[in-house]
Amino acid sequence: MDINVLESRPAGYAYLLDMMGLTGMPHWHTSFVSSSGTHRSKVQDGTIEDIYPIRYWPGEKVGDHLEFVLKYDGVNLGLLARIFEKVSQDELTEFIKSKPTGKYARRVWFFYEFLTGKQLPVDDLTSGNYVDALEAKDYYTVQNGEKSSRHRIVNNLLGPKSFCPVVRRTEKLAKLDSADLRKRCEDIVTAYPPELLRRALSYLYNKETKSSFEIEHIKPNASRTEKFITSLELAEKEDFCEKERLIELQNRIVDPRFKDSDYRVSQNYVGQTVAYQKEIIHFICPKPDDLQSLMEGLIDSHKRMKVGNVSPVIHAASIAYGFVFLHPFEDGNGRIHRFLIHNILSLQELVPRGLMFPVSAVMLKNPAAYDASLEAFSRPLLQLIDYRLDEMGQMTVENDTACWYQYMDMTAQSEALYEFVTKTIEEELVEELSFLANYDNTKKAIQDIIDMPDRLIDLFIQLCLQNNGSLSARKRSAHFDFLTDEELSAMEQAVKDGYNRPE
Incomplete structure (x- = not known):
């Protein structure tokens, strides 16, 4: 159909998904091309809809729309993975060969082979400059990513194929400066005497533990509280993001009857019973069969970001939220998710030695913001999963869902964690340290009386x-x-x- 016949029609992802009959996680950017008028944008609830003038129309071919996607819609690995399952290899090969040195064609080629594990019948490039897989001005990336000489692309993605989050450099995250956050912490620390800080640390560990359990409406006994505090004390010294350590941590913080010796083998979900045999489902976890690969990918992604000079807040958000969305254990996932935030922020030296952030206390005080950070992923995901529940409440997921967990856009979660960390530094820490300092002064004044x-x-x-x-x-x-x-x-x-x- 001639584009001039229509007022506007979808382009990029919207065109490809419609043409191939695919659904996917909502993307933050949707494109249309109009037969009349000038470029106009509509921004609503963090999403952008752009209507471009007719000269932007890429044509009818898949390759041209994939190039349009990378130019205007941005990288969504989950949607690309689904599109690549349907695309004709011959058509894609023809497109790449028609623009052998074009940076967008090379990226399409690289992403196809990265996401599918299949190789197109295209010869390796032997000359030309290397370009980054993701534009560092638009996305958080690892530094010194490995070079793919075949495509002459630098792989600066945050993770491997099995788990690769994407975080966009939004206006809100543009304010994120790890050096500045650390300096604000150090300024707070130097304003108080060491003895008071030592006492404060003990109090903050207690507060963080209590808050983390309270978020889940759990009242732990003294033994479980002490075990969680002991783990928090180790968080600044040891890396817990490996399988054995995560299992060990889960065993320490849950009721002994619910210890796991491996990742779960049953289909998990988060929901609430509203009547006999009637559940409201809030979140569906990945299938057990997908879990081993996803968790290996998450741990590899953590290692990649650890050495890749990624912002500590982005690193912590991607791994800690990634963990809770993968939900690898029967119990304790939420507490481990919040524990990993501490672990990573400490390992990446955002938190000065001898201090800890009571992030859970801030989450507890701002439940709507915390819930929104979880629902930004869980709510749209529900629309993509076909499942059934038996009379015992056991769930069976009937479609292939792995790619939605493999390729999460963690921008909303990163923005949320940045807000929580900022509030922790500027409000919670200052409040607690001021309280203790005032306590000391008041105590001395009373002793004088x-x-x-x-x-x-x-x-x-x-x-x-x-x-x-x-x-x-x-x-x-x-x-x-x-x-x-x-x-x-x-x-x-x-x-x-x-x-x-x-x-």
Whole structure:
């Protein structure tokens, strides 16, 4: 059909998916070409719809639309993988041979062979400049990626074929400066005495542990709490992102009855029962048969980013969220996901030695933002999975879903983690350290009024803070009937001064 007959028609991914009868995860950019008018854009909820003038129309051929995709729509490995399953090898070969040195044709060629594992009947290139698989100005990439001499492409992707996340350099992430975040941490640290920081660390470990369990509405016993804290203490020293360490970590933090000795072998999902034999499904995990390969890919991706000078926040988001979406264990996945954030931020030296970020506390305070970061992947994924539930609630996934887990766009999760880390540094850490510093000053002021045991001073401050800086008559008679009115008044004033409580 002649394009002039239509007001506008889809181009790029939209054209290819429609032509091949494919569905996929929603892409952040959709293109149309109009028979009239100028270029116009519509931005809504983080997605962009561009309508281009007629001169942009690439034609009817698949190769031309694939080139259009890389120029205007951006790289979506999951959609490309599905398109490459359907494309005619002869047509693709003809397109690549028609532009043997073109950077977009070479990228299409590289991505085809990377994603399918098949080789096209095209001779290796023997000359020409190398180009990056992903444009570093548009995507987060590894530095010093390996060179594919066949395509004269530098593979700077964040992972291998079996698990390769993509993160776009959005306007929000453009503000992400790891050196600046670290400096803000160091400025906070140097503002407090070492002894206070040592005490704060113990408190922050407790807070992070409590928050991580509380997000999942779990009240752990003292033993499980202690085991989680011990693991957090190791997070800044050891790399936990390998199979044996992850299993060991899972065994430490779950109820002993639910320890796993390997990745799960059953189909998992996250849902809630609303009536007898009626479930609302929130998230469907990958098939057990796909899990080994996906987890090997995730661990390889972690190693690749670790040496590839990738921003610590992008690295942590890709691996930690990737982990929870793969859901490799029967229990404990959420806590391990949040643990991995600490582990990676520490290994990549965003967090200064001797400090930890209570990121879970910030997630707990901002549940809508945390849920949105999970649902950005889980909600659209549900539309792509065919499944059935038996009367026992056992799920069977009936279609091939592996590629949606292999090639996640982790931009939304990276943006969310950047917000959580920033809030942790600028609000949570400052708040906790200020509280402890004020506590020390208040305690000293009370000791100058009356020399009583630390236990009672701590209790007095706690009771006053719960009652706007004053001790209630009932609490006074129960715990502090030995104080004179003058001592009580002076001590209450010390608490108010220490915590800037109004009179």
